[in-house]
Amino acid sequence: MALYELFSHPVERGYRAGLCSKAALFLLLAAALTYIPPLLVAFRSHGFWLKRSSYEEQPTVRFQHQVLLVALLGPERGGFLAWSTFPAFNRLQGDHLRVPLVSTREEDRNQDGKMDLLHFKLELPLQSTEHVLEDVHIRDAEHGVSPVLLCCSRVPVVCERGPEAAAEAASKLRWPRCPIQLTTILMDPHPIWLVGRAAEAPFVINAVIRYPVEVISYLPGFWEMIKFAWIQYVSILLIFLWVFERIKRFVFQNQVVTTIPVTVMPQGEVYKEHLS
Known part of the structure; x- marks a missing residue:
């Protein structure tokens, strides 16, 4: 009898390493490169802080x-x-x-x-x-x-x-x-x-x-300035998040830094495994 795929779901995989390892250092560097450059780009693009606003x-x-x-x-x-x-x-x-x-x-x-x-x-x-x-x-x-x-x-x-x-x-x-x-x-x-x-x-x-x-x-108020600056920052941050997420996935999947891959099972499956 022919078999067909009726349902599928992704399996989460984790990578374990020490806090003083190269993998931890890489994650720290990736986080800094993800969140700091968008702030610098938005600030250097002029108009980051809304100094004057107008309406009709x-x-x-x-x-x-x-x-x-x-x-x-x-x-x-x-x-x-x-x-x-x-x-x-x-x-x-x-x-x-x-x-x-x-x-x-x-x-x-x-x-x-x-x-x-x-x-x-x-x-x-x-x-x-x-x-x-x-x-x-x-x-x-x-x-x-x-x-x-x-x-x-x-x-x-x-x-x-x-x-x-x-x-x-x-x-x-x-x-x-x-x-x-x-x-x-x-x-x-x-x-x-x-x-x-x-x-x-x-x-x-x-x-x-x-x-x-x-x-x-x-002259805009404080919260209006924050809202205007936040929109600019997040719009650039989303691009960096997408890029560095794929960089981290490539580094860990191909073991560019040494880690121990483990399959992360849902809580219910872990409970059934202990019962068996």
């Missing part, structure tokens, strides 16, 4: 529908036009007050519950003899127009664009109280400025303000 987070920004506008008029007319959503500021402007038409719309493009951008449009009515000053030397991407928008994040964010006079006027207003105030300067490296308009046509500001994802940098 999109702030929750909402436009509060509060605006302050200062428009400088041409030199032949002189003066300026101003308007804001703050009655106290408007009362101080006198003949310089001009009420514009403002329309805004916020979008949440990725539907994550946080607004991604703001569409802002302002139409300032002008008389036929008035025109907004075009500054030949563009400073802060401006042409004599200074809108200041008030947005609300986890902390208030005042979005300024224009000369310092508008920012100083805005600072005198009563902004919502909050532990921290952040200021975002809106800058357009390539502004579109169209000169010339129809009689009594309004001056139009059309802007799209994006709320980008912010990269926040911070």
Whole structure:
């Protein structure tokens, strides 16, 4: 009758030698070469200790529908036009007050519950003899127009664009109280400025303000540094463990160092052998 192998299991084999033998010295040297070089390789590869880390987070920004506008008029007319959503500021402007038409719309493009951008449009009515000053030397991407928008994040964010006079006027207003105030300067490296308009046509500001994802940098704590270093060390250590395991198996199986091979039997088989 033909016989077939139905089941198999590996047999563990041990190798015995004295603690002062060459075999023991070889194991000690192999252990040192297994665990120390991966640490040196990981450390010398730079970035072993995580000194600074960062993560991305999109702030929750909402436009509060509060605006302050200062428009400088041409030199032949002189003066300026101003308007804001703050009655106290408007009362101080006198003949310089001009009420514009403002329309805004916020979008949440990725539907994550946080607004991604703001569409802002302002139409300032002008008389036929008035025109907004075009500054030949563009400073802060401006042409004599200074809108200041008030947005609300986890902390208030005042979005300024224009000369310092508008920012100083805005600072005198009563902004919502909050532990921290952040200021975002809106800058357009390539502004579109169209000169010339129809009689009594309004001056139009059309802007799209994006709320980008912010990269926040911070100093990592002790355990985060250890976790980052441990991952690098173990990833290299696994390679050394695999290599030196096969080196030790070759050395002992081929008796490169003198040892006494013994077959290690399971505990149950040893007990049965004594009973017999």
